[in-house]
Each structure stands twice: as structure tokens, then as C-alpha cells.
Amino acid sequence: MTRARRATLLSYAILIIAGFASIFPILWIIGISLKTQADAFAMPPKLVFVPIWDHYAKVWADATFIKGFLNSLFAALLGNLMAFAIGIPAAFALNQKRVPGRATILAWLLLSYMLPEFLFVIPIYGLFQASGLYDTVFGLALVYQTFTLPFTIWMMRAFFADVPFALYEAARLEGAKSWQILLRVYLPMAAPGIAATAILNTIRIWNELAIALGLTFDKAQTVTLAVAAYRGYAAIDWGALSAAAITSILPMLIFAVLAQRQIVGGLSLGAVK
Amino acid sequence: MAAVEFQNVGIRFGEVPVVRDLSLIVEDGEFVVLVGPSGCGKSTILRSIAGLAAINEGDMRIGGERMNDADPAARDIAMVFQSYALFPNMTVAQNLGFGLKIRGEARAGIARKVAEVAAVVGLSDHLHKRPGALSGGQRQRVALARAILRRPGVFLFDEPLSNLDAEFRTAMRAEIVRFHRNQGASMVYVTHDQTEAMTMGDKIAVLAPLAAGHKANLMQYGTPDEVYNRPANLFVARFIGTPRMNVMTLPVDGGTVRFGSQTLALPPAAAHLGKVVLGQRPEHLRLAATGSESGLAGSVEHIENLGHEMILTLATDLGPLILREARSAKVPSLGQQVRLVLDPDHVHLFDPVSEQRIE
Numbered sequence: 001m002t003r004a005r006r007a008t009l010l011s012y013a014i015l016i017i018a019g020f021a022s023i024f025p026i027l028w029i030i031g032i033s034l035k036t037q038a039d040a041f042a043m044p045p046k047l048v049f050v051p052i053w054d055h056y057a058k059v060w061a062d063a064t065f066i067k068g069f070l071n072s073l074f075a076a077l078l079g080n081l082m083a084f085a086i087g088i089p090a091a092f093a094l095n096q097k098r099v100p101g102r103a104t105i106l107a108w109l110l111l112s113y114m115l116p117e118f119l120f121v122i123p124i125y126g127l128f129q130a131s132g133l134y135d136t137v138f139g140l141a142l143v144y145q146t147f148t149l150p151f152t153i154w155m156m157r158a159f160f161a162d163v164p165f166a167l168y169e170a171a172r173l174e175g176a177k178s179w180q181i182l183l184r185v186y187l188p189m190a191a192p193g194i195a196a197t198a199i200l201n202t203i204r205i206w207n208e209l210a211i212a213l214g215l216t217f218d219k220a221q222t223v224t225l226a227v228a229a230y231r232g233y234a235a236i237d238w239g240a241l242s243a244a245a246i247t248s249i250l251p252m253l254i255f256a257v258l259a260q261r262q263i264v265g266g267l268s269l270g271a272v273k
Numbered sequence: 274m275a276a277v278e279f280q281n282v283g284i285r286f287g288e289v290p291v292v293r294d295l296s297l298i299v300e301d302g303e304f305v306v307l308v309g310p311s312g313c314g315k316s317t318i319l320r321s322i323a324g325l326a327a328i329n330e331g332d333m334r335i336g337g338e339r340m341n342d343a344d345p346a347a348r349d350i351a352m353v354f355q356s357y358a359l360f361p362n363m364t365v366a367q368n369l370g371f372g373l374k375i376r377g378e379a380r381a382g383i384a385r386k387v388a389e390v391a392a393v394v395g396l397s398d399h400l401h402k403r404p405g406a407l408s409g410g411q412r413q414r415v416a417l418a419r420a421i422l423r424r425p426g427v428f429l430f431d432e433p434l435s436n437l438d439a440e441f442r443t444a445m446r447a448e449i450v451r452f453h454r455n456q457g458a459s460m461v462y463v464t465h466d467q468t469e470a471m472t473m474g475d476k477i478a479v480l481a482p483l484a485a486g487h488k489a490n491l492m493q494y495g496t497p498d499e500v501y502n503r504p505a506n507l508f509v510a511r512f513i514g515t516p517r518m519n520v521m522t523l524p525v526d527g528g529t530v531r532f533g534s535q536t537l538a539l540p541p542a543a544a545h546l547g548k549v550v551l552g553q554r555p556e557h558l559r560l561a562a563t564g565s566e567s568g569l570a571g572s573v574e575h576i577e578n579l580g581h582e583m584i585l586t587l588a589t590d591l592g593p594l595i596l597r598e599a600r601s602a603k604v605p606s607l608g609q610q611v612r613l614v615l616d617p618d619h620v621h622l623f624d625p626v627s628e629q630r631i632e
Binding site for chain 1: 345355
């Protein structure tokens with residue numbers, strides 16, 4: 001066996017192990033979601049069983065879960081809209097060379113992005129209680145800007161930086177104003193970047209738990225809280241919990257499969273820059 | 274009326290001066306080439322005409338009007354960028370129509386004008402394509418067409434041929450010159466390639482980098498013939514011409530200099546100097562007849578055969594000298610001892626301190 005062949009085999013072996021390690025927990029939970037309580041905890045584990053759909057039926061009929069699912073959807077939508085409404089012009093401006101204190105602004109944004117999100121919950125709790133934003137999806141999306149906005153600005157700036165500056169100048173000579181250049185030249189060229197950023201923002205918002213736990217109570221509970229709700233005071237409904245967890249993964253899974261190329265592009269962009 | 278006029282213009286990048294004390298006039302309808310090595314400010318000067326580089330001192334006028342601070346779109350100019358700067362997300366037609374659309378022209382008018390200009394540059398069959406699907410030469414034409422559409426008083430070109438391969442560059446060079454003749458508009462053209470400068474320009478502005486210690490950028494401004502045949506200083510003498518002019522510093526003795534056994538009388542302006550810099554182009558330096566003792570001894574170090582002519586590098590006591598010999602002449606072999614003779618009618622003299630030309 002040649003060295004190159006050995007290296008190929010080795011890398012495949014590692015990839016198969018890594019792939020299995022990451023997918024195993026998900027398969028296990030899918031297993032639990034399709035088993036009766038007795039089957040789920042049978043020892044040794046039952047690999048062959050008759051699947052039941054009761055848990056899914058229960059979860060999909062649960063008004064609290066459906067509400068949480070929809071709330072997360074709205075929060076992601078609203079969070080992205082806010083982030084892009086502010087982030088795109090901000091990134092465009094920060095991409096220009098003549099912004100005073102540009103490096104400092106970018107460093108601050110990065111710092112805000114890196115802070116643990118729970119840090120914001122306590123001070124904002126009081127503020128939200130007083131202003132009526134507590135337990136609203138809008139308030140949630142607003143607080144999510146602490147990480148989505150800096151991330152959006154950083155990502156979009158990186159994509160804008162890939163647009164040759166001569167295009168900006170050429171458009172200026174043609175009489176285009178800054179906003180026209182942004183709209184007609186930069187945005188179309190950075191479209192894959194917008195898609196990647198939106199996807200990554202959505203994943204982050206979808207999986208968020210700490211802020212939602214602190215700043216919502218009932219009306220604006222998100223899907224992560226709805227999943228956790230199957231962990232009751234007296235007992236844990238493992239079947240429903242698993243079915244809810246799998247259901248909550250689905251939108252992101254479909255999203256990720258459809259937009260795989262953009263996500264990889266967006267991620268590798270950060271890696272190279 | 275002058276198309277573009279610079280009056281004591283200075284441009285700085287932060288604290289670093291890039292252009293100093295530039296005064297230059299581009300007459301209406303003239304094709305002016307700005308040429309010089311990297312860092313000489315040629316692109317910056319061009320960009321200052323376009324409004325893409327700020328002018329710190331002096332005045333810049335376009336069509337007689339002071340335009341130092343005017344909006345780029347209001348300057349009656351169009352620019353062809355080195356990278357062509359075509360919008361990759363738009364088709365050729367959209368690229369051409371972009372400016373018209375921004376300026377709010379009606380759709381039908383845009384389509385008509387785009388079709389007209391596309392026909393002029395031979396792009397009619399490519400209007401639906403994106404720049405990525407075009408060859409380098411076609412992109413170049415799109416960039417040119419976009420400039421034509423603006424019907425500007427002045428065309429600006431920033432090294433537009435440097436991305437093309439050698440063969441195509443020659444063809445494009447002729448095309449741009451022809452374009453200038455047909456349009457009759459003023460053009461300012463930046464290049465680092467002195468062949469482009471010599472072959473294209475009505476006038477050449479030779480520029481030098483301030484970083485090399487020059488007081489001002491503009492070394493000489495004149496027709497290609499003037500710049501080639503009467504270089505104003507050593508910088509121009511060395512920069513213009515391929516192969517480069519032979520330059521040697523010789524001691525002055527009794528109003529004459531000696532080139533081996535050859536004696537040359539100096540004009541009165543140079544006779545009183547201690548030393549003088551003598552320049553002669555490779556095509557004027559001659560090989561003495563075999564057996565002759567005249568001129569300077571040298572040995573053939575390197576031969577470049579160009580087919581129609583030979584370029585010889587000769588090792589001499591005055592350093593390596595380059596000589597250009599027609600292929601029809603008898604060519605010496607490598608290592609052969611020869612004697613070189615100056616053509617006294619084509620000698621260029623320069624002051625060794627000021628580096629300025631001495632008549």
C-alpha cells in the first residue's frame with residue numbers, strides 16, 4: 001500500500017469516527033422519540049423496535065410548543081431584519097477608509113459579541129419590565145442584537161471588502177450616490193454573504209436559551225424553552241422531550257441542507273480573513 | 274481653451290507629499306501621456322482630475338473652470354480603470370446603461386444609446402453577457418464604451434492595457450489612438466510603459482517620484498520627439514528609450530572630453546565644468562572599422578539577436594555600453610575586441626550636479 005493511500009484511508013477513518021460521534025446523540029434521541037417509555041430505557045438498549053408516533057402527535061398538538069416554535073420563528077425573522085437594517089449600512093460605512101476610529105469601533109463590536117449573553121439579562125430585565133418589552137418577541141429580538149448586530153457588521157464588512165474599490169469609484173464617476181452604490185453594486189455582489197450571515201444569525205437565535213429564559217415568561221417563550229418545558233417538576237417526559245427536540249432541529253436542518261454552500265462560504269471567509 | 278490645466282498643484286497622502294508644484298496644460302483635443310516609474314504620482318494626478326484624489330495646493334481646471342472640489346460626476350470626464358471596474362453582477366448592457374439609469378434617463382433612451390455605443394466598439398453581440406464571460410479585450414471595450422457614453426470633454430485612462438497580453442496590447446494601442454482621432458476629445462493616459470508613451474501621445478509628461486529626492490514630479494513635458502531627442506535632464510534621458518541611453522561621467526580637460534582616443538570639443542556652457550555627464554543612445558554609438566585605433570576599446574560581453582538588429586553589450590573602461598547594430602552589418606562575435614566611436618552630432622550633455630541638460 002502506498003503512503004498516499006494509507007493517508008487517504010486514515011483520513012477517512014478519522015472522518016467516519018468524527019461523523020459518527022456527532023450524529024450518534026441525534027440518532028439516540030430520534031430513537032427515544034419513537035419508542036415507548038419502557039423500550040426507551042430497556043437494558044441492553046433495544047436496537048430493533050416497533051416505532052410509535054405518539055410522542056410527535058402529542059408535541060405537535062401542544063399549543064405551548066407550537067407557540068414557542070412560532071415565537072422563535074418570529075424572533076429569528078425580526079432579529080435578522082433589525083440586524084441587516086442597521087448592520088448593512090454600518091458595514092458599508094466601516095468599509096470606507098476614511099472612518100475615524102474605525103479599528104476601535106470594530107474592536108468594541110467584537111467585544112460585545114464575545115460577552116456572555118446572560119450578562120445582559122439582569123440589567124435589561126428591569127428596563128424591559130418598566131418599558132413593557134418584557135415577555136415580547138420584539139424585546140427578545142432587540143436584545144439578540146447584542147450578538148447578531150456585531151456579527152452581521154463583521155460579516156458584511158468582510159464581504160464588502162471583497163468588492164473591488166474601483167467599482168465604488170466607477171459608480172461615483174457615473175454620478176451614483178453612496179446609497180445607490182450600496183444598493184446597486186455592493187448588495188448584489190455580497191448576496192451570498194447576506195445569505196450566509198442570515199443563516200448563521202438564525203441558527204444562533206434559534207438555539208438561544210439564556211436570554212429567553214430571563215426575559216420571557218409566557219407569551220414570548222421560545223422553542224428552546226418549550227422543549228425544556230417537558231422536563232416537569234415531578235417527572236421528565238422523555239418521549240415528548242425527544243420528539244420536541246427533534247422537531248426543533250428540523251427547520252435548521254432543512255435550512256442548512258438547502259444553504260450548505262453559503263454557510264461554508266461564510267465560515268471559511270472568517271477563517272481566511 | 275485648455276481641456277485640463279494644473280497650476281502649482283500639490284497632493285499629499287496624509288503627511289507624505291506625492292505630487293509637488295505641478296503645472297501642466299492639456300490642450301483641447303490633445304492626447305497626453307503621463308509616464309514614469311512606480312511612485313511618480315502619475316495615477317494620483319489622473320485620479321485628481323477625476324475627483325478621486327484630493328488636491329491640497331494649487332488649482333486644477335477642466336474646460337477653464339476650477340474643479341478642485343467639484344463632485345466627480347460633475348467634471349465632464351470619463352475614466353477607464355486599469356481593472357476596467359465593470360460591475361460583475363450586471364450584463365454588458367446594464368453596465369453601459371448604469372450611469373444613464375442613475376441620472377434618471379428613460380428606458381427607451383438608455384436602450385437606444387447603449388445599442389449605438391455597442392455598435393461603435395463592436396460589442397453588439399455581447400450585450401446580454403456578464404463581464405465574467407468576456408475576454409480581456411472585450412472587457413476593455415466595454416470600459417471604453419462606458420466612457421464614450423458619457424460624451425465627456427476629457428477621457429482619462431489609468432494603465433488600461435497592463436492587464437492584456439503583449440500581442441493584444443499592440444492591437445489595442447492602435448485602437449485607442451484611432452479612437453482618439455475619431456472622437457477628437459482630450460485624453461490623459463497613464464502608463465509606466467515608455468513604449469506606450471512614445472507611440473500614443475501627442476505629448477508626454479515624464480514624471481519622477483518625489484521619494485527619490487526630486488523637488489517636483491514633472492521632469493519634462495513635450496512631444497515624443499522632443500523628449501527622445503532632447504531629454505531635459507538625466508532622469509528623462511535614462512527613462513525614455515529602449516535599450517537605455519549610455520551615460521558616462523567624463524573629466525573635462527581644456528574644454529574637451531576624451532572617449533578613449535576620440536576627443537570631443539564641448540560647447541561653452543560645459544567647457545568650464547570639472548566633469549560632465551555624456552549620454553549617447555545605443556543606435557548612435559558605432560563600431561570602428563577593423564584595425565582602426567580610434568575611439569574606445571571594448572570587448573563584446575553579450576549579444577541579443579532581434580532578427581532585424583543586434584543589441585551588443587560591451588565591456589569598456591567606462592563601464593558597460595550598449596550598442597545597436599543593424600543585422601545587415603558585420604557583427605562581431607562574443608568576446609571579440611572592438612573599438613567604439615561616438616557620433617559627435619548625437620551627444621547629450623548634462624551637468625553632473627544639477628543633472629540638467631547642457632546645450
